[in-house]
Amino acid sequence: MKKELVLDEFAFLVSETDSKGIIRFANDDFCKIAGYNLEELIGQPHSIVRHNDMPKAAFKSLWDTVKKGDVWTGYVKNATKNGGYYWVYGTVFPFDNSDGEQGYLSCRRKPSPQEIIDHEVLYKEWKKSE
């Protein structure tokens, strides 16, 4: 059983991607929890932390939403570098980065234990019907 990493109450994972989801920057919390250092993350697609349990529909909804210029929110199970996983409640904003390029800003916080349980079940169902 792969180990779950539970975020602490104050965890605030932030990352910045370009319009194709390539990581341009990530904050310390994100690096620390995902188990990468910043240099390893920059230039990589954000799917580097994607977990296999996540249904495709979740990411489709994410991309459909943010490409329209709307804010996407949702529960995401992410994979760490050493094979563990952690749950986040993510909010993805379309935004213009400091170089004036179109990109996305992703902010993640700790979801409640009940929310994790609910979505673990829900995503399993989605995954089955894929």
Added chain:
Amino acid sequence: MSIKQKLFMSIGGLFGISIVLILSMALSSTILVGQLHDFETLAVKIEKNQKLIIAHEKFMEKMNSTLLKNQKYRSSSTHTTCVLGKWLYPFFKTDEYKNLPSPIQMKLQVLEKNHKKLHAISHKYAQSDSVDTVLRNDLINTAPLLFKDIIIGLEAYNNLLLKKEKQIAETADFEVFIIYILIAILAIITLLIGFFGTRTALNLAKSIKIFHTGLNNFFDFINRKVSSLQPMYVKGDDEIAIMSQGVNKNIEIVSKEIQDDMKVMGEVVITLDKVEQGIYGCQIKSHSKNPMVETLASTINKMLSVINEDMSQLRSRLEEYGNNDFRNKVSISPKLKEDMLAVMQSVNILGDSLSTSAKANLNNGRHLEKSSSTMSHSVNNLANKANQQAASLEETAAAVEEITSITRNNANNASQMSQLGSKVNKAVSDGMILANQTSQAMDSINEQVSAINEAITVIDQISFQTNILSLNAAVEAATAGEAGKGFAVVAQEVRNLASRSAEAAKEIKTLVENAATKANEGKKVSDEMIQGYETLNTNTSETIHLIEDVSAASKEQMTGIEQINDSVTMLDRVTQENAHESDAVAQIAHDVSKLANELVSDASSKKFN
């Protein structure tokens, strides 16, 4: 429908309808009670009538039997005081009687008439002392008829009462039926209202529960216990539904604001992480409605633009310094304090130092270049010279030999010169004396020339006066006219002579001046000669002295030359070493020159004020 309306509908409705129904029932009951009273009254009357009827029937039977037995009877009552009369006459005065239907009234009138008649007959019969057979027969014959009419009247009235009683009984039945209906309606309505009221109450409780859960979720969301929130759905249009819509609206607003804040905070975190890593060219672009968050973001942005500005200035300056351009300085904002101020000031000081240093380097380099060029040149010369020196030294050695012999000759010559010097000394003294004499002679000539000059002055004055006299004589001769003609000729001749003598005197003066000049020149020459002799004298003395020195020196020279010989040998060796050294030095000088060139070229490439 609002809760108030719902409650009003259920409780108020129930209450209202109950009141209406109770009032209706009360009214119905009152009517019923009234009717029962009427019914009782009628029953009493009917009973009384029945009694009257029965009483009269009994009375008639009694009277009949009395009469038939041919007995007398006593009767104390009259038609008004008897039982029927007591009832009947007051009854005729009542409204009841007046409202009776006319056939009944007529029958009651007949009853009264016959009753009165019956009493009258019976009274008459009772008053008679003996049994009046006529009266008795009359009574026997008429009394039943009269009684019959009385009973008919009473029965008619009684029937009417019975009919009324029946009517009241029917009405009362209807009223009771109405009351049952009302009770049934009340029960149904109560049931309906109870059902709807309960349903309303249950719905309200459900709405309140949904609202309560929704509100708790909302607070959990605000307190970050849950991450996301669905709007609550309360059916209907009551206050709770409106409140839930209000909460939903606020959920939307708060969610949006939390999202906005999160976006700003996300950017703040990313930006400050970048700043931590030394990236200053970034700004927070999102906005929040939260004034504190917005102020934080704008403060960070302001700080970033200032720091970025300062950093890019520092970077540009340091890059320029790195590229050897020390001309520009960091412009320091008057707002800056402490560390950044110190850094910027230090960079400016560094720039100044580098500029000064570069300038000094260039100057020193140029100086060195010039010096090294000179040195190089000198060293080349030195090398050449050293080589030449070496060559020369050989010649020198040969020369030294010659010098040895020359020195010997010199010593001899010096002795001879010493002797000659003494002779010259003597000759000079003689020459000096002669020159003094010449000088004195020249002075005498000068004195004589002065005397001649005075004499010439006299001659000049004489010739001037003679000329004036000759003029006077000419004037006198002219005055004398023809007699003076000859004299005038003489006067003219005298005048000519005077002029000639003046000219002669002038020529002599010129000659004498020339002589004086020459004499002066001669004196000057003789003075110079004296001086020359004095100098010569000194010089010859010195020469003699020198010659003696030379003589002595020549001897020392001989010793010296031997030493020179040794030295030349050594010099020859040293010179050869020098030649090598100077070649080496020339190489070094070349290198130094090259370095100096490089130094200057490097220093020149640097830009400074």
